[in-house]
Amino acid sequence: MRVLGISAFYHDSAAALVEDGRIIAAAQEERFTRRKHDPGFPTHAVEYCLAEGRTTVSEIDKVVFYDKPFLKFERLLETYLTFAPRGFVSFAMALPLWVREKLFQRQLLTDELKALGGGVDVSSRLLFTEHHLSHAASAFFASPFDEALVLTMDGVGEWATTSVAMGRGNQLDVLREIHFPHSLGMLYSAFTYYTGFRVNSGEYKLMGLAPYGVPKYAQLILDHLIDVKDDGSFRLNLEYFNYCVGLRMTNGRFDKLFGGPARKPEEKLTQIHMDLAASIQVVLEDVVLRMTRALARETGAGNLCLAGGVALNCVANGKILRDGQFGSIWIQPAAGDAGGALGAALAAYHVNQNQPRLSPMGRDAMRGSYLGPEFSQAEIERRLQAVGATFSVVDDDEVIDLCADALAQEQALGWFQGRMEFGPRALGGRSILGDPRSPRMQSTLNLKVKYRESFRPFAPSVLREDVSSYFELDVESPYMLLVADVAKDRRVPMTDEEQKLFGIEKLNVPRSDIPAVTHVDYSARIQTVDRATNPRYHALISRFKQKTGCPVVVNTSFNVRGEPIVCTPEDAFRCFMGTEIEALAIGNCFLRKDDQRQGLKLNYEHAFTPD
Template identity: 50%
Template sequence: MNILGISALYHDSAAALCCEGEILAAVQEERFTRKKADSSIPINAIQYCLAQMKGELDAVIYYDNPLLTLDRWLQNCIAVSPDSDKIIQKSFESIYGQKIWIHELLKEAIGDLGKKGNLLVCEHHMSHAASAFYPSPFEDAAILTLDGVGEWATSTIGLGKGKEITILEQMNYPNSLGLLYSAITYFCGFKVNSGEYKLMGLAPYGNPIYYNKIMENLISMNEDGSFQLNTEYFSFMKDVVMTGEAFEELFEIKRRQPESIITKEYMDIAASIQKVTEEIILKMARYAKKLTSSKNLTLAGGTALNCVANGKLLKEKIFENIWVQPAAGDAGGALGAALVGTYQYFGLDRKVDKIDSQKGSYLGPDYKNDEIKKYLDKNTICYHYMDSKKLFDYTAKALVDDKVIGIFNGKMEFGPRALGARSIIANPMSEKMQSKLNLKIKFRESFRPFAPAVLEEKVQEYFEIDVASPYMLFTAPVVNKLRKRKKNNLETELINYDNNMLGIINQIRSTIPAVTHVDYSARIQTVSKKTNPFFHQIITEFQKLTGCGMVVNTSFNVRGEPIVCTPHDAFKCFMRTDMDILVLENFVLIKEEQPEFEEKEDWRSMYELD
């Protein structure tokens, strides 16, 4: 039984293939087209998935019901009429020219729609719920989905038991935590649908002094976590932007222009909306516990990528166990749709894996040594072949010498996080590594933190966390014994450094400064020998030399670029940046040995800043 799930035409299109309930493949279209968050029909992702298939395709299922989406769009236009011109101009072609014809577009892309012959559809938040529950290690669980909007729903609480999922409660548009967070993201000068994680990273620099203003003016919250937005302050219902003059009057400050200096006011706004978000999610989780009586919680939807809020959920111990879908956004909807088709439509029995059935989220393309050698030789690229033992030794020693290393190994990750297959790694004990990686490698804002990839069996030696975090979806504090200084008043420090965050970032807060955020937290990836033995061994060898059982791990890309997919993508990124070494499976490339790298156009113009 082969089921192909598709997400497309919103943002971050993807395809996923399930066979007899096993997740065989899942990949985002952006990795092939090199267009960040590509929303087009995922032709390349579909082709990859179908190439992994054995036997015939049984059915194709889409992650959203376009007729319900049309209903919401029409009612939105009527509600804001006569001020609906801009929203009509923005979305008319997308709705009437593409989304309601999704069955025809997919049939054209695939060739046919499987033995079923017609396209199956799954409601958006059921796709999210399925992506959260079915791959989880739980026989039963409460399910919490949170995002901007799908058809009408913006958040749901559900219950999963065996192969059944029941939606118990639903919050509808325009009352949306995802849209609220995105509105603040936009107001603080970041890009909607990609800059939300920047807002989360900025929050610890501020104080939540606008919390009361948000609660008294923008939102009316209930004890169960549901809420109503005061839509008079928002523009998204009738405009192509999220906020307007009403927001500026409320916060008594103009919207920050993208790429401009980030002043203390925006840090405080970020801190305030993060506090509101955490409060809503905690209330929803407590209500979900009351409704379901389950000891387990699963989460999906774009807002579930807020790893700070997830960390608070862990700390509160509302549930004994929590599992978050690593591709929690729209891309993961493709996987959820395929699983809905498997268990709900075709009724297959569900088998629960005690770890999970996500396979470490290593679900994309891989390249063998012979393919890589052929590429290197064809392009006259200088390389060294090393057996595994020599490679691990060499890589660990290079990390000790503060070299920055690109890792390209095994199947590519599904979801927004690099987990050691397409990663840039470095020494977490280096005092200058965070600013070096941000400014010389990633070419991104200096305030953004980096994650530690830590040996699963050693995580409690470094962080206050008592569970595995394989998908980098929980934050936790650095343990006290590793901290080097007390937490100072950031407002005073910003004044001392003339609003330059680099001065604060470069302060040494712990013995692992490259992964210690300004509030002493870290977004943790625990690395298991079972799911990624290659990455685990690199960290193990580094530990033997240094006593430190972790490395810095950041995605293998530059700002605005999707994570690298092919050896060619990896080589280009390596040569465009100040990376020192590139590891392509068993091949090692050293920057100084490479010939001059020339491109016909400035690569920075190829990627839209995120």
């Protein structure tokens, strides 16, 4: 049985193909259209999934959309009626779109798929799942567990903003929900907005900014904005928010509480913004930990799965792990709305069609999240020749050796290998790599390669067998969704003068023997690399270790700020030529910047709208 899952029309649209319970392919539309967070119908992603599965629209048994539009419209109407006449402007803006498109998504989806399938009508095979069920299914059915508690937290689906389910075998039973407008995701996004970042894409920046600040506003948030019970259930004080009735997340009362208006995008970050980031991060962690502790006591579950946008908060995830209430936790790497496409397909197959699960046998079903397109060596060479690239074709061992040498010489290396990752993280398929020992690498990558804010940290990729030698972690973290501290014997103590520094002044103080991946609070967002899951990436880091003694590399996504992660060899070459990346490996093709024709050079610094 083949099931095609689709998420679309809000942000991060995607498609996923599941065949007899096995995940065949999954990809976000943005990677093909080169439009960040593309919300449109995922035409290219669907075409890719069908091609990867060697199938057609006519051979798909079920097509599943990741939420229920009528329930969302019900929320829109009820919210307006509750707050009327406030909110008329936003309601009036939303209503035409709903009447024109969203209420008739069955027809819209049918028409789009008919265009892709040569006129085949799929309306009789079209299903809709609830948003949080899609998230929960993406986490549980892809997890390595036969039984687990599933916690989903995001902004909002149809009505649910937080949900708890129990997964057993091929079934998911929803135990309870918290409904809109009370939302932990909305609360965090309100501070994303207030500190000048973009809602639905800038939350990870707020998380990265938090260690520069002091959580001096945490109690103010708990006193005025959110009422949290011992079991983690909560209600927001809606007097401080505008998202129910307006076009802003916060309002004048929120501004007054925190001493001024929201920061404008690109405006200078000050200590107050860092302290606000630290404060909302502490509050988020407090709520989530109360919730997970209560759920562990109540259910006795040994395993926990996490999904929804809040599950991308890897600092909170690390706190849950260290809290020790669950024996194991597993987080869906595409935890946001893109992953809803995969969850919708899995929910339809297992829950709706009552099909048995494949035995997890202790491993997850995501296959490293390498579920996107890949290119043969011959195709890579043809594509690079077509764009005028100068490259050498070398064997497997030599490409590893050349790349390890480039890293050891503190060069920024573009690494394009195998299948593209599904989800927001680059995991060694479409990555820019660097030497973590270099005190200059963090600044170089941010300012000269990524063209992004200087405060943002970089993640380490570390050999799984060496993780506990460098970090206070001894479990797998293949999807870069857990934060842990750098091991104490790797740290460099700060002097008294350095301790007095505040905020971004701390940025250039080396804090360990791997300074490029050590955040200002000695933490790191860790990816463990397993030989079985990504042998080529494992071989590269192993060779780097042979040459330098260090089993860690800097890993950031292969793109610049505002650009989707590269998908094709042409995307990679353009990014290479538009930035100060010095070496590039695509398959067995090795490219040096100095060898390229000057006329092919691009300027990527302002090529994309900042996110």
